Amino acid sequence: MGWVDGFRYAQPILLAYLGGKGFMGKYEAVAVFDNDESGYLKWVEANPRGFVANLDKAKNILRYPMYPMVHKATHGSISSPTRRNYTTGEYFKFCSTDLDTLEEYSQEKFGRRLTYCQQCMR
């Protein structure tokens, strides 16, 4: 029993170690919220120094050439608990505490660079 339990508990640590830039999933540090308002709001609350990128689900570059747009998690328009429809409407969010990771994710996943919000990312 001993080593099985030991292995089970060691796993999250191993995955965390490999997570960053390791071969097992480079994007462990990016959280994607699609139709998940409570998950999204929890992430924003737990990561006040994080970054949130907003992209239309259709990924229509002609209609929304400025997306994905990245904000600080503290920007009111993307994290105010009084607002809703952050991830349930036309848009979804992908988030990270590391801006470079988010940029890399956006380029590899969507082939698009992040646009910086003119209000909070100046």
Ligand SMILES: [Zn+2]
């Ligand atoms: Zn902003």
